[in-house]
Amino acid sequence: MQRVSNVTDEELLVQVSNAFEAAFGCQPGAVAFAPGRVNLLGEHTDYTGGLAMPMPLNLGVAVAVGPGSEPGLVEFVSETLSETDRRRADDPPAGRWSDYMLGCLQAVASEEIARDGCHCAVSATLPVGAGLSSSAAVEVATLRAANALLGREDEPGELARIALKVENDYVGVPCGIMDQVAASAGVPGLALLLDTRTLDVSPIRLPYNHHFVVVHSGVSHRLALDAYSERVAECARAASELGVADLGELSLEDLGRAIGLAEPLGRRVRHVVTENERVRAGVADLEAGAAAAFGRRMIESHLSQRDDFEVSIARVDALVDGAMRSGALGARLTGGGFGGAIVALVRDVHLDAFCASIRAGFPEARVLAVA
Template sequence: MSNTFVSQFGQESQVTARAPGRVNLIGEHTDYNDGFVLPTTIPQETTVQLTRREGPEVRAYAADLDRRGSYTLGGEAHTGSWIDYLQGVTQELTRDGHELGGFDVRLSSEVPLGSGLSSSAALLVALLRGLRELFSLQIDDVEIARLARRAENGLVGANVGIMDQMACSLAREGEALFLDCRDLSFERVPLPRDVDLVVLHSGVEHQHAGGDYNTRRAECERACELLGVASLRDLPLGDLLRVEALPEPLGRRARHVVTENARVLEAVAAIRSGDLAKLGELFFASHASMRDDYEVSIAEVDLIVELAREQQAVYGARLTGGGFGGSVVMLARLGEGRRVGGAIADEYARRSGRTPKLLTPAAN
């Protein structure tokens, strides 16, 4: 059976909506600590096609998984499967008083699952964009991000921050989204024109709804309790001695967040001044902090970063995303990204036995 919308639902779709994946340049695990982040978009997108149907039923088809699912509006319940993302969205929209009807929806994505490139946020934002058009909902792009996060925190059960959803909803190609996760104020910062952005997926998938990610959040919350602050964002670099006096591993967890917030601010300044060497140093320092203090990296990702360090054309490299697998983001000299990305991927595959995927820059 064909997997087109018509073959699955017997009619043409009324609305098509898309949202890009994102790569976080720097600022990892700072978002749920009310800190700073600096993501940008990647070319890969998630696409949803929708049409209205009579009654309260939602029928869904996930083309990449070749799976169908359905549920009734008002009867959303956690299942632990992909359809929870849809259920979470309709549940949150209904709670906010938006009127929905039944609909058919087909989902497809170019963003690799578990890659650390926000496949889940891209799906949620694309779906909310589609429902906004299908049912003429009065929600802006920031509200879409808020709703997407609530859906993932709630029915899906992943205690993620707001960065991914804001990036997928508001970031634009060629620009970084400098975002303050406390008040959601943001600025679009043009990326340097004389670098290639290289994203290499390690071939090891991660899952935010798993225990490790939520454990890190709980550790940060406990650190705040012991330090007497509302969030780790409230701690300047000058408080590092107090932070490091916390019992382990809380001291290292908090040290990562405090220093990572400072690195984001330095990275924005480096981008604005065109100091690519400094920006690269910040990438490597960020990765070391995630590896040693926050302990969210893995051997395969560390290998990619070390292979990148050996390439003269690479300014810097770091794990991007929540960790425990996923992807590495690198900055390379303009015109060199495809070559060095391919060379690193080949050597990584040889040493690790994994199958990496070079996502950017794309082949010409």
């Protein structure tokens, strides 16, 4: 992983420890890191029991925790946002950045923070609203730090399930589990084949002499929760009408049945089914070293997100087109959509020219990571 941020994971842990000490006058009891992720293929499949191919990044979130100064009081400081917050241990969500952390503390340490209170600091190299799973990284880092403080063992699958429950039930975002699995089980430099129905994870090696480049479009997707929730509901409704528990049960042979569904349900089904097939084919491409074929899957995935799932926007489409004109083998929207980032597959010999072309052609865009 080539790093665009000049802060290493280890430096970020020192940074959050220093922020904790500056805010609370003592050293933290525990610190932990969790990475963000870019999704190479398999978008909007994780809440439908499908397949995905996320890849952890060397951009992430560090959290420091320690006992507080008052029973039941949780005090937060964000070194990244230069903000503080104070919450009661049993507070409901309040639509603030501390919700993600407080929900995790309630999930694993409610008795301890009711008795002792809690101090908590967070630092990040991962941008918010870029579609790189900053929320899951915050959740997993908070859970890891809390468990370390309490002397408990971490198990990646359990961390992912707890983090998902916090995001679904406490924060109120109806996402799937891909982001939490990538943050808890991923290894930078390797992609993951994730079956979201079973949570089986297999490492996938990246193509030799090629790079995946993550580029922020300049448009945050934070205001798109209603549209995202609508897609989740549409997929659930389509599954019900087709008589399956989730769309991940369907194959290409089932697409004929989806034609009779009222629009846009048929197109939503087509995206999920074909996207699962693209993940399967993409794994075979990477195992065979067929980078150009994988790039074509990425383009197919973007077109499906644009036309069948309708989660792209004009600026992202233009950035994907610009990436292809700049020499990428493939490019696609990554993350929930409605803004955020793209990921492009680029030969290493073209990397510098590609990044220069993107910066020149899209001044509002920003290269975030190169893997």
